[in-house]
Amino acid sequence: VYQPQIDLREMRVSGAEAALRWRHPEMGVLRPAQFLPVAEASGLIEPIGEWVVGSVCRQLSAWSRVGFPIARVAINLSPREFRQTELMQHIAAAATASGVNAGSLELELSEAMLMQDTAAVPVLRVLREAGFHIAVDDFGTAYSSLRHLRRLPVERLKIDRSVVSAAAESEDSATVCAAIVDVAHRLGMRALAQGVESEAQLALVRAFGCDEAQGFYFSPPVTAAEFESYRP
Numbered sequence: 001v002y003q004p005q006i007d008l009r010e011m012r013v014s015g016a017e018a019a020l021r022w023r024h025p026e027m028g029v030l031r032p033a034q035f036l037p038v039a040e041a042s043g044l045i046e047p048i049g050e051w052v053v054g055s056v057c058r059q060l061s062a063w064s065r066v067g068f069p070i071a072r073v074a075i076n077l078s079p080r081e082f083r084q085t086e087l088m089q090h091i092a093a094a095a096t097a098s099g100v101n102a103g104s105l106e107l108e109l110s111e112a113m114l115m116q117d118t119a120a121v122p123v124l125r126v127l128r129e130a131g132f133h134i135a136v137d138d139f140g141t142a143y144s145s146l147r148h149l150r151r152l153p154v155e156r157l158k159i160d161r162s163v164v165s166a167a168a169e170s171e172d173s174a175t176v177c178a179a180i181v182d183v184a185h186r187l188g189m190r191a192l193a194q195g196v197e198s199e200a201q202l203a204l205v206r207a208f209g210c211d212e213a214q215g216f217y218f219s220p221p222v223t224a225a226e227f228e229s230y231r232p
Contacts (some may be wrong), residue, residue, distance in 0.1 A: 001222055002017070002019070002221060002222060003019055003093035003219065003222070004219050004227065004232070005017060005212050008205070008210055008213055009211070011201050013230065015071055015106070015212075016070060016074070016227060017108075017207075017214060018055075018074065018075050018076075019221040020036070023214065025203055033186065036078070038042050040078055040079075040080055045081060046078050046080065046084060050090055052075060053092045053105075057097070057098035059224050060073060060098065060100045060104050061098040061100055062205060063228075064222075066081060070104075071186050072103070072104055073104065074108050074111075074133075075166075076108045076110075082109060082113065082117070082120070086192060088123075088127055094129060102132045105132050106133035106134070106135050106155075106156070107132050107133070108135045109124075109136065111139045111142040111160075112138070114144075114148075115143075115145070116146065121152060134152070134155060134156075136149075136157050137158050138158065138160040138183045139159050139160055139180060140159055140162070140177075141163070146183065149183075155189055156184075156190045156191070156192055156212075157194065159177065159181070159191060159210070160195075161194045164204075167201070167202070168201050174204065174208075177193075177204070181205075181209050184199075191209070191211050192211065192212040192213060192216060193205040193212070193213040194213075195215045195216075196212060196214065196215030201215075218232055
């Protein structure tokens with residue numbers, strides 16, 4: 001499924017984040033938190049990740065053939081996926097097989113993972129040089145070193161939903177959220193607010209200068225067909 005990302009200056013769809021759902025025959029629709037930890041521990045996350053990348057590339061190709069204007073789809077990479085020695089080859093092969101330009105894909109890695117993995121920088125640089133976009137997911141939860149952050153070839157900081165939620169409840173939290181946006185811009189990155197669920201939260205992140213936002217206020221993750229008809 002795909003969750004729309006909204007450009008807050010023009011109030012238009014600027015991209016999407018691909019989200020995984022498992023339609024279990026007995027338990028219904030399961031969210032990632034219900035099955036990905038097991039997949040990560042068992043090693044199944046790697047074939048699942050390859051399937052996700054392939055599915056997104058095929059969807060981007062289908063949208064391109066019908067002239068649907070989607071600029072970018074974000075895919076979250078787990079720590080185990082990121083440590084694969086053939087990560088870039090797998091992603092590049094999926095894009096090539098579907099005729100998709102690398103610039104149509106954004107690879108997301110959590111802030112916590114990037115802070116712990118000292119070998120991440122050269123891998124990210126290779127991916128960026130190949131044309132893929134890079135984003136830091138769930139930013140604001142792992143106390144990043146600004147010195148480390150500026151070394152990363154990252155184009156977007158995705159502010160964690162907990163930071164956005166807290167910003168609407170206290171002045172101190174709002175100051176933190178505004179500071180994250182300012183840091184992103186000073187480092188030449190775009191700032192995206194995650195988990196925007198109310199008009200009050202939207203007004204705040206717009207006031208802070210956030211470039212983009214996503215969340216249930218706009219739309220939950222939806223099927224590809226539903227995404228095509230979505231308008232903010």
